[in-house]
Amino acid sequence: MRLRLPEERPEEPPVGHKVAHPVLSQDGTRAAFLGVSLGGREPYGVLAEARCAYGWRHRAPSRFCDCGFHCLHSRTEASGLVCTAEHRMAVLLDVAVLGAYIRFERGFRYGRQRVRSMTVGPCPCHHEATLLADAGWGRPGWRALEAACAGCVRERPALSPTDFGARAGEGLRVLGAASAIAPPPERSVPELVAEAALLQARLDWFQSQLARLTGPGRSQG
Numbered sequence: 565m566r567l568r569l570p571e572e573r574p575e576e577p578p579v580g581h582k583v584a585h586p587v588l589s590q591d592g593t594r595a596a597f598l599g600v601s602l603g604g605r606e607p608y609g610v611l612a613e614a615r616c617a618y619g620w621r622h623r624a625p626s627r628f629c630d631c632g633f634h635c636l637h638s639r640t641e642a643s644g645l646v647c648t649a650e651h652r653m654a655v656l657l658d659v660a661v662l663g664a665y666i667r668f669e670r671g672f673r674y675g676r677q678r679v680r681s682m683t684v685g686p687c688p689c690h691h692e693a694t695l696l697a698d699a700g701w702g703r704p705g706w707r708a709l710e711a712a713c714a715g716c717v718r719e720r721p722a723l724s725p726t727d728f729g730a731r732a733g734e735g736l737r738v739l740g741a742a743s744a745i746a747p748p749p750e751r752s753v754p755e756l757v758a759e760a761a762l763l764q765a766r767l768d769w770f771q772s773q774l775a776r777l778t779g780p781g782r783s784q785g
């Protein structure tokens with residue numbers, strides 16, 4: 565007796581969730597994603613077909629190989645992956661699983677996908693990210709990007725998430741995630757007044773020291 569997996573014929577493509585690193589081509593014209601597990605060597609676009617990660621010339625998904633795209637059924641479980649140190653700067657993707665797939669308890673393995681939306685997390689400083697900035701690493705021809713706020717981007721090359729979406733094409737939706745961790749609280753007026761008074765006192769002391777050093781008789785002209 566041959567055991568066969570039950571076949572599914574869904575009317576709509578199943579939806580899944582995964583994390584990936586946003587990447588920008590060296591010339592800045594194309595945007596794509598880099599997977600975080602097997603197949604993380606080659607970037608994929610919004611609409612993409614998997615190629616065997618081991619270089620075999622078979623279609624994914626194959627029952628005899630573990631290559632192909634992977635995603636999780638649960639968005640919560642996928643977003644939980646960005647808590648790990650190595651995936652902190654990854655973005656969350658909602659994908660449509662196209663063509664044949666193999667269903668597992670926690671997700672799918674499959675050969676074709678469309679990335680429907682990308683959710684950019686907060687800047688590492690926990691403020692809302694308004695930019696995707698050069699993350700300082702990449703793959704040949706591709707720079708990895710990471711979320712950044714206006715304060716943390718500094719001199720790094722960066723583009724807005726909307727511009728990233730335009731370069732990715734195929735109608736990719738770009739969303740921002742509210743920070744799960746509260747940013748440092750805004751300080752109250754009395755706190756700021758107290759700090760200003762302290763700074764003024766330090767400045768007075770500094771000026772008196774300066775006056776003593778450069779005062780009459782010590783002036784260099």
Ligand SMILES: [Zn+2]
Pocket residue numbers: 616617618619620622626629630631632
């Ligand atoms: Zn394979």
Ligand SMILES: [Zn+2]
Pocket residue numbers: 687688689690691712713714715716
């Ligand atoms: Zn920041």
